[in-house]
Amino acid sequence: MKINFIFIFIFSVFLESSLYSQVKHSPEGKKTFYKPTLNSNSNTIQHKGKLFHFEIENTFKKLPSxxxxxxxxxxxQQHFACCSDNGGLESSDDDARPRKEKGIVLGKNYLKIKMEDYNLKVGETYKMTIKGLKDDLFVNFKYAAL
Structure with missing residues (x-):
């Protein structure tokens, strides 16, 4: 009985920390950046709002999109080109200033998409796969109503 409790406690701490690794709040706390993972079966996040902010760490090479x-x-499935020519690239602060440099640079990239531009329906669950980097990245989310 005691061993089961310890196992459940350790597993719940691991599960909770893996969920936190997928979510990052901006310094001012006004935006939430989702951090895609290599795990296609990662936790499903509840997303509210018309803008979906996410952060990718590009260690591969500079990319146009x-x-x-x-x-x-x-x-x-729906396939879309994303984030070229500053369409969706932004700074990490709450002013959401467009970045001057175009494309996906090496290092951290903060991106946003307008949910309505991607034909996503409120109440539905989606897996977003990000392709073009060295490895595919994933975010599982439910598009919840405001």
Missing amino acids: LTLVFTDAKGN
């Missing part, structure tokens, strides 16, 4: 693939619960 990325490809986003949204997969719904039924397996239907």
